[in-house]
Every structure is written in C-alpha cells, then in structure tokens.
Amino acid sequence: MWDYTDKVLELFYNPKNQGVIEATNEPGVKVATGDVGSISCGDALRLHLKVEVATDKILDARFQTFGCTSAIASSSALTEMIKGLTLDEALKVTNKEIADYLGGLPEAKMHCSVMGQEALEAAIYNYRGIPRVAHDDDDEGTLVCTCFGISENKIRRVVLENNLTSAEQVTNYVKAGGGCGSCLAKIDDIISEVKQESAKQNLNTNGAKAKTEVSSLGQQKALTNVQKIALIQKVLDEEVRPVLIADGGDVELYDIEGDKVKVKLQGACGSCSSSTATLKIAIEARLRDRISKDIIVEAV
Missing domain, CATH: 3.90.1010.10 (Sufe protein. Chain: A)
Structure with missing residues (x-):
C-alpha cells in the first residue's frame, strides 16, 4: 500500500x-x-x-x-x-x-x-x-514513448523542471517508459543531454560572475598568490569541471608556478585524443579570460 x-x-x-x-x-x-x-x-x-x-x-x-x-x-x-x-x-x-x-x-x-x-x-x-x-510544444517533436504518447519535448521539460536524474523518475512523473520499456534507453540519453545543456548554461552564468569578480579585484589591487590560486580553483570547479564531467571526464588542479598552471586530466579526458584541445580551449582560454592573459596550462 x-x-x-x-x-x-x-x-x-x-x-x-x-x-x-x-x-x-x-x-x-x-x-x-x-x-x-x-x-x-x-x-x-x-x-x-x-x-x-x-x-x-x-x-x-x-x-x-x-x-x-x-x-x-x-x-x-x-x-x-x-x-x-x-x-x-x-x-x-x-x-x-x-x-x-x-x-x-x-x-x-x-x-x-x-x-x-x-x-x-x-x-x-x-x-x-x-x-x-x-x-507548449510538448506534443511536437519525436514521439519517444508510444505506449503513453509522450514526446521528447515533454520529457525534456519535466526533467529540467524537476531536476530528474533517472529514467525511473521520468516514468514516475509522466509515465514514459512505464509500458513496454523499449524507450528507457532513449530516456536515459535525453536526461544526459539535458544535464550537459544545463551544465553549459551554468558555465556561461558562472563565467560572467567570475569575470566580474576578477575585474573588481583588479580595480582594487593585483591578485596575491593566495587569491590567484583560490580564483583558479573556483573557475575550474564552477565552470570547467561540470562540462568535462558531463562528457565523462574531469580535471584536478595539480600545481601553480607563477603563470604556469599544471593540471591532471582524468576519466575520458585523460585518454582522449583531443586532450590538447581540452587544455587550450576548455581550460587555458577560460583561465586567461577570467584571471590573466599570461596563464599557460600544462598537463602532468
């Protein structure tokens, strides 16, 4: 009961x-x-x-x-x-x-x-x-659950509005996947896509906030080493890591020597053939934009 x-x-x-x-x-x-x-x-x-x-x-x-x-x-x-x-x-x-x-x-x-x-x-x-x-475009788009007539757009909306993380939760909220179950894998894919999109939106929001903080600090005085380390860690945690984690990877701050930032790429990023691009585009470019144009990022 x-x-x-x-x-x-x-x-x-x-x-x-x-x-x-x-x-x-x-x-x-x-x-x-x-x-x-x-x-x-x-x-x-x-x-x-x-x-x-x-x-x-x-x-x-x-x-x-x-x-x-x-x-x-x-x-x-x-x-x-x-x-x-x-x-x-x-x-x-x-x-x-x-x-x-x-x-x-x-x-x-x-x-x-x-x-x-x-x-x-x-x-x-x-x-x-x-x-x-x-x-309300719930009835438009690809039909995912034929048993209950639930579209991809409706699943995306309910996942986003209720912060759902599993196909089972989606079934509880809109019944999709509660019939034959053949659409459960597709529902998992949709959840993963929504997570990645949300992470990127948060990245942009937090990025603008971090840039404002850096600008404010710059107007007051140059960053001390402690402030610089803290800010680099903040940018990595709030802006870089969510995007990498969404793709199965991660990054860890290893050491800082002046403007040289050493990091460890983990998970999918560690074995990815495009790890150099990850270093330069996802990490170095962002740290240069947020903190200092002189920063160089290296993997260890």
Whole structure:
C-alpha cells in the first residue's frame, strides 16, 4: 500500500470542489475547461474554471477526475490553491507546489501532480482562445514513448523542471517508459543531454560572475598568490569541471608556478585524443579570460 500523507487521504475521502461548473451566461463571467490524460491510460482530468473577465481572477474551480487516490487528491488540492488567483498567477503554480500542498506524494505518483499542472495550463489557454500547442510544444517533436504518447519535448521539460536524474523518475512523473520499456534507453540519453545543456548554461552564468569578480579585484589591487590560486580553483570547479564531467571526464588542479598552471586530466579526458584541445580551449582560454592573459596550462 502506498504511504500517503494525512492530507492526501483527507482530500481523497472528502474531495473539495469536485464537479462541474456550468456556463450560466452570467455578465462579466466566463467558464473554461482543460482536459489532460486518457481513461485508456489510467488517468484523466477535466478542470473547470470560473473567471471574472474584468480582472482575470479565478472565482471558482472544480474538477472531474478518473484515477487513483493521488490523482483525486492532487486535483482537489489544485482547485483550492488557485481560487482567488489571477490567471497569470495561476500559471506559475508548479507540480511540485501541488505535491508540497499535500505534504508530499509517493514518487511513483508524481505524475498526478504533473497532470494537474497541465490541466490548469490547458484551461487557461482555452479561456484565452489560444491553441495550447502554440505555446507548449510538448506534443511536437519525436514521439519517444508510444505506449503513453509522450514526446521528447515533454520529457525534456519535466526533467529540467524537476531536476530528474533517472529514467525511473521520468516514468514516475509522466509515465514514459512505464509500458513496454523499449524507450528507457532513449530516456536515459535525453536526461544526459539535458544535464550537459544545463551544465553549459551554468558555465556561461558562472563565467560572467567570475569575470566580474576578477575585474573588481583588479580595480582594487593585483591578485596575491593566495587569491590567484583560490580564483583558479573556483573557475575550474564552477565552470570547467561540470562540462568535462558531463562528457565523462574531469580535471584536478595539480600545481601553480607563477603563470604556469599544471593540471591532471582524468576519466575520458585523460585518454582522449583531443586532450590538447581540452587544455587550450576548455581550460587555458577560460583561465586567461577570467584571471590573466599570461596563464599557460600544462598537463602532468
């Protein structure tokens, strides 16, 4: 039996806001719905919103769910969370916040909170008369999981938003890989690609930050040996190593003699035929850019 929190069980046995919101042609009010999931796949959710047109405020929210305990509790929690919010505020609600509202969900049931987030997006896009596919490319791109109809774009999004690190976690969040299992290797490849892309983005962000720090130090006074060593280590740890690790390699600072920086290339980098390029492009050029144009990097 799943280890459900008291809040999950409370909203399962006594769900709030279950039902339909009928359009009544009330002046200044509009009703919209959003559908996600499929009964044939085990879970389906229809979310109803009653919106005050002048303010974009959600006056009421109700749901109809076909699914398990977590699906019903997540849907009920979502309706409670969004009532009183504007549509733009509601769009910022994440599946993690839905799970947190419930005191947590079993990891294998996290897809229920994701379903709630997606139904909310669908309802708001329908209200605004905007085709959801034009703003959410989850349904575009290569179909990875044919059992549940999950695209590569959707897997990438959920991996990035929830910092997932394994195919099993992806299955828990969006069911991909939970059928025949033939797509699990592809899911692992997607996770690896997302990690590398994130590492490169962090490299650029941290690089700009380090460059600012170096510039600030330079305006004050020349770096002492201790500052220089610390800064070289910082650039290696925050900017260089994440990229190398993502490709199966690594680098270790060995020694510093004046402007000569000695490093040890490890893992895939140590036996790679392009290790010289790694030294000059990935390491030396970055240290020259961040610290001193006179730096020379050598491997030991």
